[in-house]
Amino acid sequence: MKRFFALLFIPLLVACGKPEIDVPFQSIPEAYPTLKKVLENPEQYQVQILFSTPSKDISGQIQFTDHSIALDDDKYFYPASTVKLPVALLALEWLESLDIHGLTTQSIMITDSVRNSQTSASLDSTALDNLPSIEHYIKKILLVSDNDAYNRLYELLGQDYINQSLQAKGLVHTVINHRLSLPMSEEENRHVNPIKFYSENGDLLYSLEARHTEVEYKNADNPTIGKAFYQGGMLVEKPMDFTYKNKFALSDLHGVVKRIVFPEAFPVHQRFKISEESRLFVLKYMGMLPGESDYPSYQLPEYYDSYSKFFMFGRSKEPMPKHIRILNKTGWAYGHLLDGAYVVDLNEGVEFLVSAVIYVNENETLNDDNYQYETIGLPFFAELGDYLYQRQLNLPKSNENYPINLKELFETK
Numbered sequence: 313m314k315r316f317f318a319l320l321f322i323p324l325l326v327a328c329g330k331p332e333i334d335v336p337f338q339s340i341p342e343a344y345p346t347l348k349k350v351l352e353n354p355e356q357y358q359v360q361i362l363f364s365t366p367s368k369d370i371s372g373q374i375q376f377t378d379h380s381i382a383l384d385d386d387k388y389f390y391p392a393s394t395v396k397l398p399v400a401l402l403a404l405e406w407l408e409s410l411d412i413h414g415l416t417t418q419s420i421m422i423t424d425s426v427r428n429s430q431t432s433a434s435l436d437s438t439a440l441d442n443l444p445s446i447e448h449y450i451k452k453i454l455l456v457s458d459n460d461a462y463n464r465l466y467e468l469l470g471q472d473y474i475n476q477s478l479q480a481k482g483l484v485h486t487v488i489n490h491r492l493s494l495p496m497s498e499e500e501n502r503h504v505n506p507i508k509f510y511s512e513n514g515d516l517l518y519s520l521e522a523r524h525t526e527v528e529y530k531n532a533d534n535p536t537i538g539k540a541f542y543q544g545g546m547l548v549e550k551p552m553d554f555t556y557k558n559k560f561a562l563s564d565l566h567g568v569v570k571r572i573v574f575p576e577a578f579p580v581h582q583r584f585k586i587s588e589e590s591r592l593f594v595l596k597y598m599g600m601l602p603g604e605s606d607y608p609s610y611q612l613p614e615y616y617d618s619y620s621k622f623f624m625f626g627r628s629k630e631p632m633p634k635h636i637r638i639l640n641k642t643g644w645a646y647g648h649l650l651d652g653a654y655v656v657d658l659n660e661g662v663e664f665l666v667s668a669v670i671y672v673n674e675n676e677t678l679n680d681d682n683y684q685y686e687t688i689g690l691p692f693f694a695e696l697g698d699y700l701y702q703r704q705l706n707l708p709k710s711n712e713n714y715p716i717n718l719k720e721l722f723e724t725k
Contacts, residue, residue, distance in 0.1 A: 335379070336363060336379050336699075336700065336703060337351070337361075337379070337381055340699065341699070344695040344696075344698070344699050345695075346688060346691040346692050346695050347692055347695040347696050347699060349688075350670060350688070350692050351381070354381075354382050357670050357671055357672065357688070357692075358387070358389065358669070358670070358671040359381065359382055359668070359669070359670050359671075359692075360380075360381065360382050360383050360384065360387075360389075360562045360668065360669050361380060361381040361382070361383075361562075361666070361667070361668045361696070362378065362379075362380050362383060362562055362563065362566040362665075362666065362667045362668070363378070363379045363380070363664065363665070363666045363700060364376045364377065364378045364379075364566070364570070364664065364665040364666070365377045365663075365664050365665075365704070366574060366577075366663065366664075366665070373576075373577070374574045374576060374577040375577070376570070376577065376665075383562060383563060385485040385561040385562070385563050385564075386485075386533070388531060388533065388535035388537075388554060388559060389537075389648050389650075389669050389671065390537065390554060390557060390558070390645055390646045390648050391558055391559065391560035391565070391643055391648075391650060392643030392644050392645035392646075392648060392650060393457045393459075393462070393492070393641070393642065393643035393644070393645075394560055394565050394641050394642070394643040394650050394651075394652060395462075395486075395488050395558050395560050395643075396453045396457060396461075396462040396492075396641065396643075397453075397454075397565075397568055397569075397572075397598075397641040397652070398474075398478060398483070398486070398488070398560075398568050399462060399465050399466055399469065399474060399488065400449075400450045400453050400454065400462075400465060400594065401568070401572060401584045401586065401594065402465075402469055402473065402474055402477050402478075402584070403446050403449075403450065403465045403468060403469060404417065404446070404450070404584070404586045404590045404594070405477070405584055405585050405586050406468070406469060406473065407446060408585070408586055408587060408590065409585070410518065412517060412518055414511055414515075414517055415509055415517045415518050416447075417445060417446045417447035417450075417590070417593075418445050418446075418447050419445060419446075419509045419510065419511065419517055420443045420444070420445060420509065420510040420511070420512070421433075421444045421445050421446055421449075421464070421468075421507060421508075421509055422434050422444070422507065422508045422509075422510065423444070423464055423467060423468075423505050423506075423507050424505055424506045424507070424508070424522075425505055426505065426506060426522045427500065427503055427522075429494075429496050429497075429500040429503075430467075430503070430505050432505070433460075433464055436448060438452065438607065438608035438609070439607055439608070440606075440607040441512075444464065446465070446468075447593075448461075448607075448608070449461035449462075449464050449465055450465075450593075450594070450597065451597050451605065451607075451608060452608055453465075454594070454597035454598050454600070454641070455597060455600060455602050455605055455608065455610065455620070456602055456608075456610055456615060456619060456620060457620055457641075457642065457643070459492045459493045462491075462492055463491040463492060463494065466488075466490075466491055466504070467491075467504040467505045467507065468504075468507055468520070469504075470504045470523050470525055471488070471489055471501075471502060471504075471525040471527070471529050472525050472527060474488045475487065475488060475489075475527075475529050478564075480581065481571070481581070481582045481583070481584070482567070482582045483564040483567060483568065484564075485559070485560075485561030485563060485564050486559060486560050486561065486564045487529050487530065487531055487558060487559040488529075488558050488559075488560070489501060489502075489529040489530065489556060489557075489558060490556065490557065490558060498528075498530075498556040501556075502524055502525040502526075502528075503522065503523070503524050503525075504522065504523050504524075504525075505522060506519075506520060506521050506522045507519075507520045508520070530555050530556050531554060531555050531556075531557070531559050534553070534555045535553075535554045535555065536551035536552060536553055536554060537551060537552050537554055537646060537647075537678060538551050538552055538646075538647075538673065538676045538677060538678045539551060539676040539677065540676065540677045540678070541677065541678035541679050542677070542678070542679040542680055543679070547677075552646075552678050562650075562652075562667050562668070562669055565641075565650070565652040565667050566652055566665065566667040568652070569639075569640070569641075569652045569653065569654055569665055569667065570665060571583055571584055572584060572591060572594055572595065572598075573595065573639065573654045573665070575591070592721065595639055595721065596721050596722065598639035598640060598641065598654075599637040599638060599639040599640075599718070599721075599722065600722065601617045601621075601632065602615035602616075602617070602619050602620075603615065603616075603617065604722075613629070616628075616629045617630075617631050617632040618632060620640070620641075620642045621638045621640065621642075621653075622640075622642050622649065622651040622690060622693035622694070622697070623638060623640070623651055623653050623655060623666060623693050623694070623696065623697030623700075624636070624638070624655070624694060624697035624698050624701060625638075625694060625697070626690040626691055626693055626694030627686065627690045627694075628694070635657060635658045635659040635660075636655070636656070636657050636658070637655075637656045637658065637718055637722065638653050638654070638655050638656075639653065639654040639656075640652060640653030640654070641653075644685060644689070646673075646678050646679075647671050647672055647673030647678065647683045648669060648670070648671055649669070649670050649672065649685060649689040649690070649692075649693065650667075650668070650669045650670075651666075651667065651668060651693055652666075652667035653665065653666055653667070653697075655697065655700075655701065656718060657701070657705070658718055658719055660705055662701060662704045662705050663704075664700055664701075664704050666696070666697065666700055668692075668693065668696060670688070670689055670692055670693075672684035672685060672687075672688045672689040
């Protein structure tokens with residue numbers, strides 16, 4: 313078993329320059345028992361990890377040293393809420409591409425409904441003015457992973473725009489084809505709502521008719537998960553079909569985080585085409601804690617600091633240190649836990665990117681609410697984050713590569 317473990321977890325190094333002598337994951341300290349357990353049972357937990365450290369070459373260009381464990385872009389896992397991050401970025405890209413005078417992220421966004429499966433949205437009680445907007449939806453997505461906010465941006469863009477745009481950026485292991493937490497068929501998810509944008513004075517700025525996607529976006533390998541699942545209160549004793557569920561490979565999630573934090577490291581055509589103001593807005597809310605936001609407002613005890621920060625903190629209810637910022641997007645569903653993050657210690661000069669997925673479903677039954685999120689999943693993320701943090705903390709520091717003034721970014725709400 314020890315020999316098998318050693319062979320399986322030789323990291324894949326993709327580096328510019330000399331590889332680091334201290335290679336991660338070669339030896340896991342006893343202080344991280346859950347991390348050790350998961351890495352010693354990779355098939356059971358279907359774990360994948362991507363870890364990157366940024367640095368600058370002699371010309372000042374950003375480069376990454378990447379390490380991976382069990383990375384497999386073709387192995388399906390359910391990406392849950394992580395798909396909200398690229399959709400939020402594409403909503404900004406779409407808006408800016410229109411270049412319509414007066415149409416901004418704060419413009420009032422009214423969603424209508426024309427089919428029985430659809431719902432409308434003309435108010436948002438969490439907004440200062442009680443009105444929905446792209447900006448406010450993105451805040452809710454990044455702060456607490458709000459499902460309705462994601463659904464509204466999905467309805468704004470539609471499947472064609474989302475999937476074709478991501479493919480063009482080199483994110484080729486991604487399929488986004490449905491709303492979240494709504495029982496809608498594949499066909500209904502191809503229909504998206506009519507939407508109108510208004511100024512604060514009530515002037516119509518832009519209008520979108522109801523649209524339908526003709527292309528069938530699906531997972532070509534017809535993936536299944538588990539051995540049984542509950543549907544409508546009844547046990548179905550066969551694997552659950554995920555052919556028409558979203559897909560977001562770990563390398564693509566990691567790539568999206570890299571693109572928004574370090575856009576200059578990618579060719580122009582692979583970046584998200586948004587203004588620097590929009591990019592800073594996204595980074596700010598990726599790293600903001602729920603309690604730091606006024607509108608929308610999220611209060612203790614439900615929305616504690618690490619509500620959506622799995623790495624390093626898991627489900628700890630204790631306040632997070634202010635000098636540590638985790639700019640990330642999490643997801644969990646069907647026994648899968650995921651997180652893609654850029655971790656920074658502003659005091660110690662530590663920074664790294666890490667993305668991971670784990671499957672914690674011992675009985676292989678879906679929709680029975682019997683997953684090991686609390687006993688295995690979250691402790692795994694907390695230990696993995698701390699292991700990498702301590703590793704980087706003890707390595708010699710080069711110049712800080714922070715792409716922005718993070719201290720300044722988080723001083724104001």
